[in-house]
Amino acid sequence: MQSLAGKRIVLGISGGIAAYKAAALTSKLTQAGAIVNAVLTQNALQFVQPATFQALSHQHVYTNTFQExxxxVISHIELADKADLVLVAPATANIIGKMANGIADEMLTTILLATKAPVMVAPAMNVNMYDHPAVRANMERLAEYGYRFVEPGVGLLACGWIGKGRLVEPEEIVEAVAAFFAESRTQDLQGKRVLVTAGPTREKIDPVRYITNHASGKMGYAIAEAARDRGAQVVLVSGPTALPKPAGVQFVAVESVQEMFDAVMEHLPASDIVVKSAxxxxxxxxxxxxxxxKKGDGPLVLELDKAPDILRTIGERKTKQFVVGFAAETQDVIKHAQDKLERKNLDMIVANNVLTEGAGMGSDTNIVTLLTRAKEQVDLEKLSKRDVADKLFDAVLLKLAKRPLSELS
Incomplete structure (x- = not known):
């Protein structure tokens, strides 16, 4: 378990059945060295009691704004000011709605409005509630505010439904918290300008039809967030996705290949690192x-022209830029990726077999191989896309320092 020694965490517990897991979470955070101040909503008190959290954290537990x-000191302001992180776990649909709309009607929501500390949210609710447009919109707004999310798990829920919505296990939340503080300490891209492309493109056939692909944008968004968290100035050029815009990056929305080409070429001269994952x-x-x-009786023949090759053009125009491409393949992965690396004048390429379970488009994980112009090859195990993004930047920094990828840990 990574050390959280001295980190003050305000743990907000809202009123769902998953509140019982917050006791184990409090214990594990405290064992890792954190100072945990538990704040229970009035609804949470229907499921758990303050004495449990006081015994596990050895800290005062807060339940009422007006009990000082x-x-x-004014308790909610002191907690807001001293927090290194505010963690809401479990976060019900109700508390997420209050957070997104600036409602401060109890201790926890008042702290959330008053704090300048980063906020991490671990949702827990029925699968249909989680998928409701209002809840999705509220979470997207919180993401725009810069709040981080620990995605809920998939499984049997307390209500009997099976689906996404269960609070992830306390160990996973502790790992997410530890990873956050580790990222906060790593600013090795400070002063760098990073240009990232993500998602699919859409090529119109007529006003209602288009050509596209299965790309979700998850890998590119993870790359943009990793670069941002490591201190870089980030431009994210994104095709259409269902993902919330990452906070703290310059976001450029595009649809067609031509629009993405124009946006990339506009930002290319000022960039130090280019990662084309779109x-x-x-x-x-x-x-x-x-x-x-209109539909006819016979077959339809659609005539296609070759679209602008964004990656090739980057390779032709680059001056100081370190350029990373992606090769999503289904066979002869390394051979095709190495060929693409050479043909398009790249510095590094990330190759994966999209037919492999855990590495396909839309997946939350990836299994990739990093290849360089020096014929270096590093195979990474299955990792979350965010972890892949960090490994990628570790590799880029090694090459910028003219060091071998064999040093990649």
């Missing part, structure tokens, strides 16, 4: 129909 144990259409319709095409 120390008359020399899955871009290689071809586009030669003619875009003005009106919806």
């Amino acid at each position: 144990p120390d008359p020399h 899955a871009v259409s290689d071809y586009r319709p030669k003619t875009v129909q003005e009106h919806k095409m």
Whole structure:
């Protein structure tokens, strides 16, 4: 377990059945060295009691804005000011709605409005509630505020439904907290400008149809967030995705290959590192129909033209930039990736077999191989896409320092 020695964590516990897991979470955070101040909502008190958290944390537990144990301070302001992290676990749909809309009607929500500390949210609720448009919109707003999320797990829920919504295990939350503090200490991209492309592109056939692919944007967004957390100035050029915009980056929304090409070329001269993870259409319709095409009796022939090659153009125009490409393959992965690396004048390429379980488009994990111009090859085990992103930047920094990838830990 990573040390959290001296870190003051305000643990907000809201009123769901998963509140019982917050006791184990309090214990594990305390064992890791954190100072844990538990704050229970009135609804949480229907499931758990303050004495449990006081015994596990050895700290005063807060349940009421108007109960001040120390008359020399205003408790919710003192907690807000001293927190290194505010962690809401479990976070119900109700508390997420209050957080997103600035409602401060009890101790926890008042602290959340008053604090300048980073906030981490671990949702827990019924799968249908989690998928409700209002809840999704609230979470997207919180993500725009810069709040971090520990994604809920998939499984049998207390209500009997099976799906996404259960609070992840306390050990996983502790790991997420430890990773956050580790990232906060690592600013090795300070002063660097990083340009990232992500997601798919869409090439219009007519006003209602287009050509696209299965890319979700998850890998590119993870890369942009990793670069941001390591101190870089980040420009994220993204095709259409269902993901919330990462906070703290310059976000450029595009749709077509041409729009992505234009945006990338605009930002390329000022960039130090370019990571092109977007899955871009290689071809586009030669003619875009003005009106919806009607179904006929026979087959339809769609004539395609080659689309602009963004990665090749980057390789041709680069001056100081370190350029990383991606090769999503289904066979002869290393051979095709190495060929792409050479043809497009890249400095590094990230190769994966999208047919491998845990490495496909839309997955939360990836299994990749890093290849360089020096014929170096590093195979990474299955990791979360965020961990892959950090490994990628570790590798880039090694090469910028003219050191071998064999030093990658």
